[in-house]
Amino acid sequence: MTAYLLEKAWVDGAVREAVRVEIEDGVFTSVEPDARRTATPLRGLTLPGFANTHSHAFHRALRGRTQRGSGTFWTWREQMYDAAARLDPDNYFALARATYAEMLAAGYTSVSEFHYVHHQPDGTPYDDPNALGHALVAAAEATGIRLTLLDTCYLAGGIGQPVAGSQVRFTDGDADRWAERVAAIRHDRVGGAIHSVRAVPREQMPTVVAALRGRPLHAHVSEQPAENEACLAAYGLTPTGVLAEAGALGPDATAVHATHLTDADIALLAATDTEVSLCPTTERDLGDGIGPARQLADAGVRITIGSDSQAVVDPFEEVRAWEMDERLGSISRGRFSASDLLARTTGRIAVGEPGDLVTIDLASPRTAGTGADEHTAVFAATSADVTHVVAGGRPVFDGDHARIGRDLGAAIDGVWR
């Protein structure tokens, strides 16, 4: 049993003082505000951990390096493929370990990894056909982040187009062979993904859905107008419509980005209780546009955040970007309350929930004088203000941001050398 005494903590939607928590076997067994008994003190404001619902760990090697000249999502993708071509099980392990450590130090205690680089550079499977997936699992175990490995089905280079270039590393040939490989992954939280309506032919989708049965199923959906246009031209349906017909929407499903949706798409997501993962800092970076966060929430859709391309790994900035871009789109403030934003993007400090704690400094240049409550977390803090992180009862970050940077530098050198 581990016990902490939290100077201030966001519990049940409000900031409470002197919260004593006990964690056993990774979950909270006691949460007591205004506690009199002592425990290991955590000074500052403690939040539950943020959930990162969309990550491509290896994109961390691209930060700052894909910004030369002008371009679009599609030219950025070419640069991303260069990085994908350089991955091997060793450098991928090192990069993912450093990136997951960055996530933990920023306040994310769980991550859903949308993993699509499966095979050797020429497309041949590794001796362990899940060598790269297992590198991600090992990286998560080494750092303490709670990983859901979303093994991604990727079969085509576009609707009706074969894979090409780096994409040969992504494909298993067909969905049956994808499912066979996925069944051999050794990890206790394995889900899957339909990369997109571009990369999985419509007739292959039901096989993916059937193989997952009740496990998480994610898909990139309507990130770009061009994807919608191609999908409508080929199938006469939007990407959301195609996924719905394939049975790929539902309470275990997550639509990622969901930037350019029709009203009918939003109604479909709501009717099927499909979650949406918004990735606003990536959507800014890639020029995707502003997603319909408020409209989705009003329709009853569960909306969450993902660090996606790792252009930014900072849940505070991510949540703020969501609200700020809503304001830019609507020309009004307070589109979501601070507590609503946190409730949608974090776990809970409550008995029976995972024992995750993220503590921020209330006296930094950013946070000083800002009220020391949930508004400080959402409207002032950044990842640089995180001083201590516990994931599943395990202390995973002690405030040494410099160590995180050193490991990232070495791991990224290992990709580009």
Next chain:
Amino acid sequence: MTAYLLEKAWVDGAVREAVRVEIEDGVFTSVEPDARRTATPLRGLTLPGFANTHSHAFHRALRGRTQRGSGTFWTWREQMYDAAARLDPDNYFALARATYAEMLAAGYTSVSEFHYVHHQPDGTPYDDPNALGHALVAAAEATGIRLTLLDTCYLAGGIGQPVAGSQVRFTDGDADRWAERVAAIRHDRVGGAIHSVRAVPREQMPTVVAALRGRPLHAHVSEQPAENEACLAAYGLTPTGVLAEAGALGPDATAVHATHLTDADIALLAATDTEVSLCPTTERDLGDGIGPARQLADAGVRITIGSDSQAVVDPFEEVRAWEMDERLGSISRGRFSASDLLARTTGRIAVGEPGDLVTIDLASPRTAGTGADEHTAVFAATSADVTHVVAGGRPVFDGDHARIGRDLGAAIDGVWR
């Protein structure tokens, strides 16, 4: 004479190694890349200082505190007036000193302060009618930031409306009395401002323009659609049009925000060589909308950044917000190059220029592995990565971010207690 050896520095639009600089009497007297001689080393990437072209220092007391419930720019303004009502020369000095120290530690080495709280809470002048302006001057001198004090003319509560509430602290009655007071300010960089077309009657504007003759003249312009509508209804002209007719545009003039402009407005700003101060993190926060940065630049208008409401004091984030919001508005990337963004928002490390240096850590969780050039500065760094700042040859920040936070906390407590 002070000399530094910069490990990497952004000089003449590119990152160069081993740059040795000498500073005398506040300006660079030598700048030598690939230097062999030694000097005080600054490790990391060194940039020229950023120029903050629009600041209301006391708004720093509002960060995190104006985010309850929903609302608009106009409801936010009511909360801002609460803070304005609490200022006195002592707490304003302390707050401005802490805020200017935050700016320096974030990488801003100069600030244009748009100062409009002039008188006692009941509107009576202080014994020194510039007591509050002089508090700002003293705060700047205490910290080492290069202050341009823009004493702001504020005479009306709206077009055709008298001042009310906290606004009695802002008004001098008419522009002649404003000019008389401003003439008594003891500071070597005094400019002025027409608060807005709302707060200065059209017929008073030429008096302000004449009093300033060749000194900086700023004005809030078209931050909100409602301002445009009221101006058109009253005058049959846009705010830019009204300022142009009053002779308030020109090479010494700066239009602040300039968010909702017509094509004719942009042509007028370009034809008069008027500068624009964009404040994207504030414009996000207040739900103002996305300003036409690329369109202004294409028209030849000089565009700069301001921290304005201090919702964010981080020139890296401000510059990034400008580019990211351009991307969101246009759905394309690379709207400005990194070097262009830096050139528009910083000084220059060049002989004869102010001796300002801002050094960032290249191995932080944000910057590690990002290429160590101008793209790292624009697309990865934040104010938390600043390790050393020199302003006019004077070392003004040594990396102790915790001290900056402590001073802010105490100063803001002094306003709200």
